[in-house]
Amino acid sequence: MHPLAIRHQARLEHRNGSSISSIAARLGLPYQTVRTWCRDDGAPDSQFTEDRCFRCRDSAPADHGQYSYLLGLYLGDGHLVTSAKVPVLRIYCTATYTDLLDQAEMAMLATLANRVQRIRQKGCVSLQSYSKHWTCHFPQAGAGKKHERKIELEAWQRAVVGGDPGMFLRGLFHSDGCRVLNRITKAGRTYEYPRYLFANESADILGLCGWALDLLGVAWRLNRRNSLSVARRDAVALLDEHVGPKS
Structure with a gap:
């Protein structure tokens, strides 16, 4: 050290x-x-x-x-x-x-x-x-x-982040993101599942988040103009390995 x-x-x-x-x-x-x-x-x-x-x-x-x-x-x-x-x-x-x-x-x-x-x-x-x-x-x-x-990002930054996209995503989600328990009701039954959300007013920063998720093979989608969502079970599990809840 x-x-x-x-x-x-x-x-x-x-x-x-x-x-x-x-x-x-x-x-x-x-x-x-x-x-x-x-x-x-x-x-x-x-x-x-x-x-x-x-x-x-x-x-x-x-x-x-x-x-x-x-x-x-x-x-x-x-x-x-x-x-x-x-x-x-x-x-x-x-x-x-x-x-x-x-x-x-x-x-x-x-x-x-x-x-x-x-x-x-x-x-x-x-x-x-x-x-x-x-x-x-x-x-x-x-x-x-x-x-x-x-x-x-400059070329050298893309190279650095490309070598460790999980830590880049950890920083993004620790700042403007969250891991929540989503609840939906169908046919009178309530279902719960974890979900990641990342919100930012900058379309460029949202794009960088999506780029890093793609590097890890994490499925995502834009759920609003200024927000993206990671909701598939396998995608959430993969992102859990790099991010996890804030504490």
């Missing part, structure tokens, strides 16, 4: 309640080292992220799955502010989905971030990270809302 990733993991465990001594013992590191990591706000982001930016090195992300997951989250409930002196990536999550928050934070750390802040807002949490290199990773960023402009 990359040294920065070890430090990020230690900080996340400490934030979630683990003691410094237990973290140090698990990682096999000196107590003082872990204590410094967990109590220090960290060095400026620019000292680390330039070396970690795979686009500036003309290479691929170190973890295709984590980047694909983060890309799905960004296209769904993410926002990259480029007007500030240092761009800031924000991923919005419902506060009750604690596992999702941890997964999103780890994806940001594994992809580029040196630090991730959790900003509590009414009903949700904004995960945010500053770096001038987020724009390298998300060239889809631009002025205006996503559904009001063209959203296309």
Whole structure:
């Protein structure tokens, strides 16, 4: 594991309640080292992220799955502010989905971030990270809302997502999707079956979701202008292997 990733993991465990001594013992590191990591706000982001930016090195992300997951989250409930002196990536999550928050934070750390802040807002949490290199990773960023402009993946992004479409779909459904229990009544009898729904006002993002589902061989259909559905039993079972309910 990359040294920065070890430090990020230690900080996340400490934030979630683990003691410094237990973290140090698990990682096999000196107590003082872990204590410094967990109590220090960290060095400026620019000292680390330039070396970690795979686009500036003309290479691929170190973890295709984590980047694909983060890309799905960004296209769904993410926002990259480029007007500030240092761009800031924000991923919005419902506060009750604690596992999702941890997964999103780890994806940001594994992809580029040196630090991730959790900003509590009414009903949700904004995960945010500053770096001038987020724009390298998300060239889809631009002025205006996503559904009001063209959203296309670049060739290198398609190659990355094509290698792990399940994690991309996990990010999309964890942001703008859900797994629900559908109920229908026929001839006086009520039937229940699980179903995935993904809703987004951007036809381009809906198309990317459909493209990734096709890569996995998951049957889907548009059930509304701005929504697609995965309802066949075999299709739901296959998608369960990659997504599953939010938690």
